[in-house]
Amino acid sequence: MKLCPPIPALIISSLLSFPLSLANLALAGEQVAGYQIPSSPLAALVEQAKQNKVLLSPDGFWLLSLSPQGAPTVKQLAQPMMRLGGTEIDSHGHLPGKLPTLYDELSLRRASDMQRQSIPGLSALMPVMAPKFSPDGKTLALISLATDQPRLQLIELASGKVQEQDLRLNFSLGVNYRWLPDSSALLLPLVVGEHGQAPSSQSAIPGMPAIKESQPNQVAKRTHRNLLKNPADHQAFAQQVLSQLALLSTEGELRPLGSPVFLLDADASPDGRFILVEQLTEPFSNRVPYRGFAKRFEVMSLTSGDALYRVRVPGSDAERDDADMPGPAPRLFHWQGEANLVWVEGHRSEAKRSKTQETDAPANDAAVHESSDAQKAEASFRDTLYTLSPPFTVSAKVLGQTQWPISAINWRDDGKALISQIRRSKQLIKVSLLSPATANTATAWQDWYQISSKDKYQDPGTLVRDPVTHLVATRNGAMYHYGDGHSDDGMRPFLATSKAGEARSLLWQSAPSAFERVVALESLSPLQLLVSQETPLQPPRLYRVWPESGKREPLIPLAKRQPALEGIQKEHIQFSRADGQPLSGTLYLPANYRHGDGPLPVLIWAYPREYKNAEVAAQVDFNPLSYPRLSPLSAPAMVAAGFAVFDRVSMPIIGVGKNKPNDTFLAQLVANAEAAVKVLTDRGIAEPGRIAVGGHSYGAFMVANLLAHTDLFATGIARSGAYNRSLTPFGFQNERRNYWEAQALYQQMSPFNVADKINEPLLLIHGEADANSGTYPMQSSRLFDAVSTLGGQARLVTLPFEGHSYRARESQLHVLWEQEAWLRSHLSPKETTAAAAAQPL
Structure with missing residues (x-):
C-alpha cells in the first residue's frame, strides 16, 4: 500500500478581520486552517463539466x-514529486x-x-x-x-x-509515443531496469555541499527553480529519465532499438526506414532546465538499430536568452520527403561549425562559402536551412537562407516549405514560401505575409494538413487555413485558401447569428466540414456542414447547458485613454441587474502587454455570440456572486520605433486604469470607493503598482505575481535589458520599493510550488512582509502543492471563497437600489 504524506493546511497570513455579519463567508479570527467553500453559484463553477x-x-x-x-x-x-532539472516528475509512475x-x-x-x-x-x-x-x-x-x-x-x-x-512506460519528460507511418507498430520509451525502482528526489548524502562556479565571460541566464544542484541530483535525474526506445507491433511483439539513452523524442521517417532520436547528453547543466541541456540527434536504422548519423548540440547555458539572436547550434531537426533530414543553423564560421559534428561526413558549407565575397554576403543572413539524404554519408546541402531567425518550418504536399521567421524585439513575424532548387530551377522565395506577432486581425490561423502525412494541404498552389476572424465587430471564424502574394479566398464563414468554429475537414472536394456551433442560449454542438450547398446536419452535443449562467449580461466596451489610444474591455453584469438600478461593486481584471505598434494595441478581442462559460479561476466567475466584472481590460504599454515600452510603463499603466475607471463611472455602473482591481502573474504586478501609484481602487487581488524586479535581474516579460543595464527602470517598476504607498487592502495568493521563472512564492511573502510591517492592510494565502496556476479542486474552491469574502468586505454595498442586484444569483 502506497502511503501519502499528510496534507498541510493552507498558510494564511492576515492583518485584518472580516465583519462578523458575513460569518458565512468571512474568516473567523485572523487565521483559518483548512480549505473553504464559496457560495453555491461559485462552487458550481468548479463542478461544471468541461x-x-x-x-x-x-x-x-x-x-x-x-x-x-x-x-x-x-x-x-x-503525491511525492522529484523536482530536478527545472521540472517536476512523478518518480513512482514515471x-x-x-x-x-x-x-x-x-x-x-x-x-x-x-x-x-x-x-x-x-x-x-x-x-x-x-x-x-x-x-x-x-x-x-x-x-x-x-x-x-x-x-x-x-x-x-x-x-x-x-x-x-x-x-513499464517512461514518460518522465513527457507523454511521447508515436505510430510508425504504416500503422504496424508504435515507438515507445520504456523504464530501464527490471524493477523500475523510483529514485529519491532528495540528495543521497544529507548535507552534501551545493557548489556553483562561474567562468569568465559566462552569459547571463534567467532565474529558474528546481535546477540540479549537486552530483546526487545529477545521478537521481539521470536514473529517472534513462529510457529504452522500443518498437511494439500491433501483434504485441516488442523489440528494443539501440541502447538506453536519456530520451526526449523519437520520430520515424515518412518511409519508415529510419528513426530520428533526440536525447540529452551528460554532463547535465546546473544553470538551465533540462530542455537547455546538451543534446544529441541521431538517425537510427529501424531494421538494425544502428546509428547512421549523429549531431551533438551544445547546451543553452552558453547562449544568450535572445530570440533575435539564438545560438548557432543546430535546431529544428525533422523529416522531409521520404527520408530527408532537415535542420536549421545560425550563421557562424566553418571552424566553429565543425566542432558540433560527430560524424565522418559533416555537413558541407561549400555552397555558401565559395569565396571571400560569398563570405561577406553570408554575413547578411541569420539562419541557414540544411538537408541531408540517405545514406547520410555525404555532405549536407543548403536549402536556403534567411535574414531573421527561423521559428518554424511547415512542408507542403507539393514539396515546398512555409518558413516562419520572427523578430521578437520588433514583434514581427514573416512567413515565406520556399521552393527548393531542382535540377532545372534555382531556389526561389516568395513572401506570404509579414505582420505584427500580436496582430489578431490579420492572423491567417491554422493550416489544414493531410491527416496521414501531416503535410500542408494544397490545391493548385493554394493553401487551406482556418482562423478566428477577429475584427472590430468581434469574431467570425472562417475557412479560406491563400496563395503566396495573393489575397485570400473565403470558402466559409461563421453565420452572423451564431459562433461557429472549424473542428475538422472531412473532405476538400466536395468541401465538407465539422464545425462547433454555439449561441448565447445554446451550448456548443457539433454540426456537419457543406458550404457549397449551405446544407448542415446536427450531430452531437459538445457541452451541457448551464441555465444559471445563461442570463448573465455581457457587453464589449470601447473607450480611449487621455492620449487618445483606443482601449476596450468586456463588461459582465449579473442576470438580474437592470440599467438604472445604480452602481454595483466592480472588479476590474487586466494583464499589461507590450506593443511596438499602437494600431495593433487597439485591436479588440471579443466574442458576442459565445455560450456563457465561466472558468472558476477567471475574473468573470465573480459575476455569479453578484459583482460586476470588467474583464480583459486593455492595458497596452506601447513603445514605437526606438522607444522601448517599459520606459514609460507606469505613466501608461496609470493612464489605462484611469480610462477604465472613468468609462464605468460615466456609465453609472461603478462608483468611487467600490472598485477593485485584480490580476494574475504580470497582472498581479500591475495590481500592486496601481495600488501604490493611484487612489483609483478600494482594494486589490494579486495572484502569483512578482513585485521586486531586482529578483528577476536578467529580464522579465519582453524586457531584454538586465538589471545593471537599466537599474533605474527596474527600481521604478518594482512595487516592492513603494510598499509604503500601498494603502489599500491587498489580497495576495500564491502557489507554494510555483516554478515559473520570476514568480517564486518569495515574491508574495516579501511584499506581504513589507506592506504589513509598514502599517498596510494585507492578506497572504499560500496554496500547498500548487504551481503558477491552481489545479486542485479544493484550491479553486478556496480561491473563490477568498476572493468573494475579500470583495464583499471591501466593496460593501451602500444603501442603494443596486444592493439587491449585488447578491448571488
Whole structure:
C-alpha cells in the first residue's frame, strides 16, 4: 500500500478581520486552517463539466468524443514529486508532474451516421490520456491511468477489442509515443531496469555541499527553480529519465532499438526506414532546465538499430536568452520527403561549425562559402536551412537562407516549405514560401505575409494538413487555413485558401447569428466540414456542414447547458485613454441587474502587454455570440456572486520605433486604469470607493503598482505575481535589458520599493510550488512582509502543492471563497437600489 504524506493546511497570513455579519463567508479570527467553500453559484463553477473534445480518424471513418476530467484533488497533487532539472516528475509512475488533459469518458462513433461502437471494458480504463489514431484509422492507442502505473491500451476499432500492453512506460519528460507511418507498430520509451525502482528526489548524502562556479565571460541566464544542484541530483535525474526506445507491433511483439539513452523524442521517417532520436547528453547543466541541456540527434536504422548519423548540440547555458539572436547550434531537426533530414543553423564560421559534428561526413558549407565575397554576403543572413539524404554519408546541402531567425518550418504536399521567421524585439513575424532548387530551377522565395506577432486581425490561423502525412494541404498552389476572424465587430471564424502574394479566398464563414468554429475537414472536394456551433442560449454542438450547398446536419452535443449562467449580461466596451489610444474591455453584469438600478461593486481584471505598434494595441478581442462559460479561476466567475466584472481590460504599454515600452510603463499603466475607471463611472455602473482591481502573474504586478501609484481602487487581488524586479535581474516579460543595464527602470517598476504607498487592502495568493521563472512564492511573502510591517492592510494565502496556476479542486474552491469574502468586505454595498442586484444569483 502506497502511503501519502499528510496534507498541510493552507498558510494564511492576515492583518485584518472580516465583519462578523458575513460569518458565512468571512474568516473567523485572523487565521483559518483548512480549505473553504464559496457560495453555491461559485462552487458550481468548479463542478461544471468541461466541453468535450472531438477527434476524427485519419481515414474519416471514426469520430472520437472525449470528456475531460474535472480538477484533481489536493491529495492527488500531494503525491511525492522529484523536482530536478527545472521540472517536476512523478518518480513512482514515471510521469511528468503536470499531465496532459485526462479524460474520464470516451465514446466512439461512425462518422457517417453517428452510430456508437461498443468497446467492452472501456470504463475500467478511465482516466485516459494522449489518444492517438493509427495512420490507417484502424487502431486507437491511448494511455490508461486506472492503476498507479501508465498502461498502453490498443483498441481495434472495427471490433471494439481492447488489448492492454504490460509495459513499464517512461514518460518522465513527457507523454511521447508515436505510430510508425504504416500503422504496424508504435515507438515507445520504456523504464530501464527490471524493477523500475523510483529514485529519491532528495540528495543521497544529507548535507552534501551545493557548489556553483562561474567562468569568465559566462552569459547571463534567467532565474529558474528546481535546477540540479549537486552530483546526487545529477545521478537521481539521470536514473529517472534513462529510457529504452522500443518498437511494439500491433501483434504485441516488442523489440528494443539501440541502447538506453536519456530520451526526449523519437520520430520515424515518412518511409519508415529510419528513426530520428533526440536525447540529452551528460554532463547535465546546473544553470538551465533540462530542455537547455546538451543534446544529441541521431538517425537510427529501424531494421538494425544502428546509428547512421549523429549531431551533438551544445547546451543553452552558453547562449544568450535572445530570440533575435539564438545560438548557432543546430535546431529544428525533422523529416522531409521520404527520408530527408532537415535542420536549421545560425550563421557562424566553418571552424566553429565543425566542432558540433560527430560524424565522418559533416555537413558541407561549400555552397555558401565559395569565396571571400560569398563570405561577406553570408554575413547578411541569420539562419541557414540544411538537408541531408540517405545514406547520410555525404555532405549536407543548403536549402536556403534567411535574414531573421527561423521559428518554424511547415512542408507542403507539393514539396515546398512555409518558413516562419520572427523578430521578437520588433514583434514581427514573416512567413515565406520556399521552393527548393531542382535540377532545372534555382531556389526561389516568395513572401506570404509579414505582420505584427500580436496582430489578431490579420492572423491567417491554422493550416489544414493531410491527416496521414501531416503535410500542408494544397490545391493548385493554394493553401487551406482556418482562423478566428477577429475584427472590430468581434469574431467570425472562417475557412479560406491563400496563395503566396495573393489575397485570400473565403470558402466559409461563421453565420452572423451564431459562433461557429472549424473542428475538422472531412473532405476538400466536395468541401465538407465539422464545425462547433454555439449561441448565447445554446451550448456548443457539433454540426456537419457543406458550404457549397449551405446544407448542415446536427450531430452531437459538445457541452451541457448551464441555465444559471445563461442570463448573465455581457457587453464589449470601447473607450480611449487621455492620449487618445483606443482601449476596450468586456463588461459582465449579473442576470438580474437592470440599467438604472445604480452602481454595483466592480472588479476590474487586466494583464499589461507590450506593443511596438499602437494600431495593433487597439485591436479588440471579443466574442458576442459565445455560450456563457465561466472558468472558476477567471475574473468573470465573480459575476455569479453578484459583482460586476470588467474583464480583459486593455492595458497596452506601447513603445514605437526606438522607444522601448517599459520606459514609460507606469505613466501608461496609470493612464489605462484611469480610462477604465472613468468609462464605468460615466456609465453609472461603478462608483468611487467600490472598485477593485485584480490580476494574475504580470497582472498581479500591475495590481500592486496601481495600488501604490493611484487612489483609483478600494482594494486589490494579486495572484502569483512578482513585485521586486531586482529578483528577476536578467529580464522579465519582453524586457531584454538586465538589471545593471537599466537599474533605474527596474527600481521604478518594482512595487516592492513603494510598499509604503500601498494603502489599500491587498489580497495576495500564491502557489507554494510555483516554478515559473520570476514568480517564486518569495515574491508574495516579501511584499506581504513589507506592506504589513509598514502599517498596510494585507492578506497572504499560500496554496500547498500548487504551481503558477491552481489545479486542485479544493484550491479553486478556496480561491473563490477568498476572493468573494475579500470583495464583499471591501466593496460593501451602500444603501442603494443596486444592493439587491449585488447578491448571488
